[in-house]
Each structure stands twice: as structure tokens, then as C-alpha cells.
Amino acid sequence: MKVHQIQVGNMQNFTYIVEDEDTSEAIIIDPSWELMELEMIIKKNNLKIKYIVNTHHHFDHTLGNEAISESTKAPIIQHEYSELKHDITVKDGDFIEFGNSKLKVLHTPGHSKDSICLVGDGKIFSGDTLFVGNCGRIDLPGGSAKELYHSLFDVLYSLDDNLVMYSGHNYGPSEVSTLGQEKITNHVMQKRTEQQFVEMMG
Template identity: 70%
Template sequence: MIVYQLQVGNMQNFTYVLEDEETKESVVIDPSWDLELVLETIKRNDLKVKYIINTHHHFDHTIGNDAMVNHTKSKILQHESSTLKNDVRISDGEKITFGKSELIVIHTPGHSKDSVCLVGDGKIFSGDTLFVGNCGRIDLPGGSAKELYHSLFDILYKLDDDLVLYPGHNYGSSPHSTIGKEKKTNFVLQPRTELEFLDFMGSD
């Protein structure tokens, strides 16, 4: 699986184009702004887009959906709790296949109710659940520090340390990291009880 990590817009968002090398089938994760950059990447590499996958419903991760559908004729995939228009509703543990590549859906609420991470080929696309050096905010509608605690420590913390982390925004010291490095260096992932985490996040 080849990863094209594209920084777009003025909020340091990442849009991802993932290519299955054998078949040239691909998926686009979180299209928002600078769609000409995304489309140029698709065209330059002669890719056939099968799906658009949103890691959550916030506008800065979904605003490019309709335009991408118009250009690629692909289907929009979102978690089953999303309130936005989509073609296929996905759930925890489900497998998304394109070509000979595969992504596993992990439901990670906290930043939003419908937040998911996508894991495949030694990589994790974490949306706004986990950033390099930080985590997503919990003060927007549907946000929950308690849910984020369990997503971070009961799920992501237990994943393979070698998984390469590709976040939803370029907010850290580097555009990508690993789960193992984040466990060592990310202050959000330092061991805490749930109550300590709620206090740390300034939430009840």
C-alpha cells in the first residue's frame, strides 16, 4: 500500500490517497480542500478510486466529499453513527478492501461520536483521535473525554508499537510517527486513571 499524504487547506489538514500497488485501486481519506492536488495525485498515478472514507463527520474532513464523488464516481463510507450523507455505513471491526489491500475499521469515539481509525499494512490513519504529540479536542458537540480515554488507552495503546501513525492534522513535530513513539513521547498517552485523564482534559 502506497500512502500519499497531502497537507491541504489552512487548518493543516491531511488528506490521504492510498494506492493498492498491484491493481491501482485506491481510496481517499478525508477530502476537504485543495482537491486539485488530490485529483492530480490520482491522475498522475493512474488510480481508480473505489471509496471515499471519512474518519469523522466534521466539515474539515468531509467538505470535499461531493466534489470527489463527481470526479471519481466512488462511494462515501462513514461510521454508522454519522449524521452526514453517505453510501455505505461502516462499523467497528469491519474490513474495507480495495484491490488486494485492506483496512480494518476501529471505532474510537471521543473527539466525536463517529470517529474511526483505519488500520492496514502496518499503518494507522487516526483522524482526529490521536495526533503526533497530542489528541483531538473534546469540546465540540459529541465530544467526550471519557470516551476518548477508553479509545486511547483500551484500544490504541494496545496496538502494535510499530504501526506507523498518520494523523488527521499536521499539528506535531513530524507529519507521521509510530504508536510506540507516541506511547513514549506523547503527554496525552502517559498512563493515567480515567479520573486523572478527565481532570487533565478539563472535563467532568
């Protein structure tokens, strides 16, 4: 599984093209801006886009959905709690398959009700649930510090330390990290009670 990480827009978003190298089938995660660059990568690598997947519904992760769906004919996948227009609904534990690759859907609310992470082939695409060195904000509609606490500590904390982490924004000291590294260095991943976490998040 080859990851093309593209920083887009003025909010330091990451869009990903994740390629199954056996078959050249691929998915696009969170298309928003710089769509021409995505088209160039698709063309250069002769990729067939099977799905467009959104880690959550916020506009800076979904703005390019319709244009990319139109040009690639790929259906749009979102979590069942998303209220945006999409073609395929997923829930916790589902798999998104393309070529010989697959990513497991983990429902990780907190930043938004419909936030998901995608895990497979030693990688985690964490959207705005977890950044390198921080986490997504909880003060937007549908945000919840309590839900984020459970997503971080009941879901992500139990995953393999070696997972290479690709997040939704380039907000940290590096563009990628590992889950193990974040457990050590990321202040939001330090063990504390739910109450302490909620207070810390303000």
C-alpha cells in the first residue's frame, strides 16, 4: 500500500491517495483543494480511483468531493452519522477494500460525530481525531471532549505502537509519526482520567 501525502490549502490540510500497488486501484482520502495535483498523481501513476473517503464532514476535508467524484466516477464513502451527500455509508468495524488492500473503519467521535480513522497495512489515517503532537478541536458543532477521550484511550491507545500515523493536518513537528511515538510525546495521549481530560480541553 503506497501513500501519496499531499498538503493542500491554507489550513495545512493533508489529502491522501492510497494506492494498492498490485492492482493500481486506489482511494482518495479527504479531497479539498489543489485537485489538479491529485489528477496529476492519478494520471502519472495510472491509478483507478475506486472510492473517495472522508474522515469526517468538515468542509476542509470534503470540498473536493463532487469534482473528484465526477472526474473519477468514484463513489463517496462517509460514516453513517455524516449528514453530507455521499454514496456509501460505513460504520465501526467495516472494511474499505481496493485492489488487494483494505482499511478497517474505526469510529472515533470527539472532533465531530462522524469522525473515523482508517487502519491497515501498518498505517493509520487519523483524520482530525489525532494530530502529530495534538488532537482535533472539540468546540465545533458535534464536538465533545468526553467522546474524544474515549476515542483516544479506548480505541486508539490499544492499537499497535508501530502503526505509521497520517493525520488530517500538518500541524506538528513532522508530517508523519507513529502511534507509539504519539503515546510518548503527545500531551493529549498521556494517561489521565476523563474528568482531567475534559478540564484540560477546556
